[in-house]
């Protein structure tokens with residue numbers, strides 16, 4: 633039951649938000665190791681199909697993860713398609729910028745319904761499949777923002793700190809059959825830069841931003857580790873969280 637996934641060859645791994653940006657890097661890295669990747673998307677259908685093609689015609693699954701019903705339908709579809717599930721990467725999330733004095737209930741729910749609630753219910757749906765089979769590995773993408781307080785992202789920071797604690801609690805709940813770990817990215821830009829990003833890069837001991845490939849490398853580390861490695865957080869942030 634505690635065999636490592638050190639060979640990802642043939643293993644079934646679902647990546648939420650796997651079409652674009654960091655999720656795309658994770659999907660491509662998994663496919664390069666021979667994993668059978670299930671690519672989830674919500675709105676980015678064309679990007680999902682492009683990434684899926686580059687992953688060797690991987691299947692794509694559409695769901696709005698704000699809905700627990702849609703999450704459960706998606707996991708049923710994945711399990712039906714592959715007959716099993718070995719790994720889950722909870723990557724889908726939202727990011728918004730708000731003065732805490734102006735946040736309304738809908739703004740709060742907009743973030744927490746995806747970043748924290750969906751991470752929990754995707755993990756639960758995956759665990760039900762994994763515990764009925766040979767066990768598995770879950771990796772939650774948290775954030776530097778779950779470790780460091782950002783004043784205009786208090787709602788986002790709280791959601792990602794929640795992901796980090798959820799990782800530890802679920803690791804305890806589902807050991808020894810499922811490992812649950814977290815990767816906390818630092819600054820991983822894809823669009824044009826802004827003053828906040830430039831400030832963070834300048835403050836970073838690495839003196840540069842990170843890449844999706846570097847986040848994927850950390851995700852694959854946890855997916856390949858034995859389940860003895862569980863409840864852990866790996867910050868991939870150029871040293872920013874150490875300041």
Ligand SMILES: NC(=O)c1ccc[n+]([C@@H]2O[C@H](COP(=O)([O-])OP(=O)(O)OC[C@H]3O[C@@H](n4cnc5c(N)ncnc54)[C@H](OP(=O)(O)O)[C@@H]3O)[C@@H](O)[C@H]2O)c1
Pocket residue numbers: 648649650651652653654655672673674675676677695696697698722723724725726727746773774775776777816817818819820821
């Ligand atoms: N980029 C960074 O600098 C950075 C830094 C720290 C942490 N992170 C974390 O790393 C992960 C990936 O970040 P990213 O910047 O690459 O991507 P992102 O733009 O934050 O979002 C990833 C994907 O989440 C999906 N998503 C959003 N709302 C959804 C919903 N309601 N239902 C289903 N899917 C939904 C979107 O899928 P569709 O496009 O298909 O709609 C989107 O492509 C996230 O967890 C993020 O918080 C990123």
